[in-house]
Amino acid sequence: MGGTRLCGYGGKILRVNLSTGKISTQPTEKYARRFIGGRGINAWIMFDEMSPEVHPLDPENLLIYGAGALLGTMAPFACRVSIETKNAFNGGVGSANCGGHFGSELKFAGFDNVVIYGRAENLVYLWIHDDEAELRDASSLWGKTTWETERTLRSDLGDEGIRVSCIGPAGENLVRSACIMTDRAKAAGGSGVGQIMGSKRLKALAVRGSKPIEIAKPEEFMEAVDEARRRVERAPDTAAYRAAGYYGVESVSDGKPWEAGFRPVRNGQDDYWDPEKIRKVSGEAMARYRKRILACFGCPVGCMPWMEVEDGPYKIRGEGWWNNSSNSYCTRVDCVNPEAALKCHLLANQLGLDGDNAAVVIAWAFECYERGLLTKKDTDGLELTWGNHDAVLAMLEKLAYREGIGDLLAEGVKRASERLGKGSEAFALHIKGQDTLDGIRISKGWAFGIVTAPCAGRHLRGAVHSLHPEEFLSYEGVPRRVFLQEQFKAILDMTGICLYNHGILSWETRYEKTAAELLARITSSATDIDLSAEKFMRIGRQVHNLEKAFNTLHAGFTRRDDYPPQRYWNEPVKSGPYRGERLDHETWERMLDEYYELHGWDRQTSWQTRECLERLNLRQVADKLDRFGKLPS
Amino acid sequence: MACSFHHSEHRFFSPALSSTRVSRDNDTGEITMSIDSTCDACSNESAPLCVRYCAYGARSVVK
Incomplete structure (x- = not known):
């Protein structure tokens, strides 16, 4: 592959043992030519170095940050950091991902990945700056919100340019739906990453760098970047995104975005929401609180709104409001007060709660209350009735601090429902044990991708997204589309390209390969690693297979774990244009057969075969699975 | 970023x-x-790179 000199990287992987305080480095090159960067390198280290018997909250669990290979360059949309760990919900692949400025700053400090293991005796933070890193006492940060933590660290370290990735009270209190919050508003959520960071007694990473990122072939690189920028400027949605942000464009009230079932209503009892309610929190309605649009590092579009509620009981201001925010704090709990919903979103950010996971378990509690399985006695007097936005706000606090019923909800919806029992398991929405926000009854590609993904139940993985009913209602071709999408998504996560905007790079063809070809050109010229679209997709497939093997080995997952929650089989959509729609069990089984066949996995168990792994140059993975008896006979 | 590319004779990116x-x-x-x-x-460039690459039109040349 390529020449001998590796460009485009910070150059080093930082290894931090919190138990001993030992800090060391190794060259990124050891991994980069094979797994490129970000999630790719993280996935390899996770599989290679973790023992199956390690519990997610053991000190031996790894928590790995990986900046995408294109961060710190002018590649458009290159801003994402992947965080991998052993999943706190299910012991399998834990993976979270966020944008912002932290990842680029990490590279400017000379590092591409940070591998954290062990557990500190007392709360610490990791201060990373030009080729150096040190652990510092963080006892004064205990209890601080994510926003307070960033403000304090910048002030204490005397530099407003420092980028901070941290946990809030939720992570400190080992809440399973805790996220790692980066740059105040960029939540790496799911997998319990915040809980795991809390278990390590690591409050934050603070980073500042001034080192340059060298480009291997500058002329070729800028030609490819210019091509990407031309596509951005020609794309029909670019101007709209710049003016109104992601939510302003994707959540207008004209029906389509709200009807496709991505936002389940009342804990997924329905997928259709009253248009009068939609109008109260739609893209148009929320525009009155939007003061400006902000962008992540290197983004030529910008999609993040700065929102302000100027007075009243929900007075607040800060970054972000997304499609999933309107799922979490509106449809799922049937709330229509836009100001209260904004307050929920920004409060969750400060508490360090992943809004997606938190909303799932809170909405489950609301349904328990509706059915009389929980009463005011259980909720400290709170009335968990649909539409009670003040109760949602109160529940976020209870969850983050494990107060009262919050202690039960802090375990995630699967465990909470098992503990409560009384049939509440039937409407506990989780996939592979991980709380799932996304509605999956209507769009079949969306459903199949989200359910089969190694890190399941999260919309950033595998899901094939379309707003065209003739596409999203059909099962036809879904396994192949998911098979391609999961490889392509791995490319995005290895390079750090934002999923939300990658479509702009391929909007003319609506075909991932168009973007993969361009990303291969950009990455090759930046790093001097020889890549084509085909090679890149193959590496994406390797990464996906690494994660699949991790799940088999660590969580014991098999075919039975590739099914959706019971509710989406058993209860059809109750109203609206897709009334009666649900997932079909028999068709799902056929799709699984086809999907496993495409991968070369065993149909009965879903396990990988030695042949498929060796074809992907993953013999070492096959050998390890074999040692643990996890290859199909 | 574009600015650092100019200052490094088209080799590096670095806000510093x-x-x-x-x-x-x-x-x-x-x-x-x-x-x-x-x-x-941006002497030696056909146009200031910050103007050319600012996607938001926040930069312009004032004659």
Whole structure:
């Protein structure tokens, strides 16, 4: 592959043992030519170095940050950091991902990945700056919100340019739906990453760098970047995104975005929401609180709104409001007060709660209350009735601090429902044990991708997204589309390209390969690693297979774990244009057969075969699975 | 970023090599930019790179 000199990287992987305080480095090159960067390198280290018997909250669990290979360059949309760990919900692949400025700053400090293991005796933070890193006492940060933590660290370290990735009270209190919050508003959520960071007694990473990122072939690189920028400027949605942000464009009230079932209503009892309610929190309605649009590092579009509620009981201001925010704090709990919903979103950010996971378990509690399985006695007097936005706000606090019923909800919806029992398991929405926000009854590609993904139940993985009913209602071709999408998504996560905007790079063809070809050109010229679209997709497939093997080995997952929650089989959509729609069990089984066949996995168990792994140059993975008896006979 | 590319003779990206600084006020979300005395208006370039590559039109050349 390529020449001998590796460009485009910070150059080093930082290894931090919190138990001993030992800090060391190794060259990124050891991994980069094979797994490129970000999630790719993280996935390899996770599989290679973790023992199956390690519990997610053991000190031996790894928590790995990986900046995408294109961060710190002018590649458009290159801003994402992947965080991998052993999943706190299910012991399998834990993976979270966020944008912002932290990842680029990490590279400017000379590092591409940070591998954290062990557990500190007392709360610490990791201060990373030009080729150096040190652990510092963080006892004064205990209890601080994510926003307070960033403000304090910048002030204490005397530099407003420092980028901070941290946990809030939720992570400190080992809440399973805790996220790692980066740059105040960029939540790496799911997998319990915040809980795991809390278990390590690591409050934050603070980073500042001034080192340059060298480009291997500058002329070729800028030609490819210019091509990407031309596509951005020609794309029909670019101007709209710049003016109104992601939510302003994707959540207008004209029906389509709200009807496709991505936002389940009342804990997924329905997928259709009253248009009068939609109008109260739609893209148009929320525009009155939007003061400006902000962008992540290197983004030529910008999609993040700065929102302000100027007075009243929900007075607040800060970054972000997304499609999933309107799922979490509106449809799922049937709330229509836009100001209260904004307050929920920004409060969750400060508490360090992943809004997606938190909303799932809170909405489950609301349904328990509706059915009389929980009463005011259980909720400290709170009335968990649909539409009670003040109760949602109160529940976020209870969850983050494990107060009262919050202690039960802090375990995630699967465990909470098992503990409560009384049939509440039937409407506990989780996939592979991980709380799932996304509605999956209507769009079949969306459903199949989200359910089969190694890190399941999260919309950033595998899901094939379309707003065209003739596409999203059909099962036809879904396994192949998911098979391609999961490889392509791995490319995005290895390079750090934002999923939300990658479509702009391929909007003319609506075909991932168009973007993969361009990303291969950009990455090759930046790093001097020889890549084509085909090679890149193959590496994406390797990464996906690494994660699949991790799940088999660590969580014991098999075919039975590739099914959706019971509710989406058993209860059809109750109203609206897709009334009666649900997932079909028999068709799902056929799709699984086809999907496993495409991968070369065993149909009965879903396990990988030695042949498929060796074809992907993953013999070492096959050998390890074999040692643990996890290859199909 | 484009600025550092110019200053490094098209080899590197690094905000530290740039003549321009961008910062955000976390209380208001407002962005401010400044340019220091190391700016040479991209001599040797066909046009100032910050103008050419600013996707938001925030930079322009004042004659």
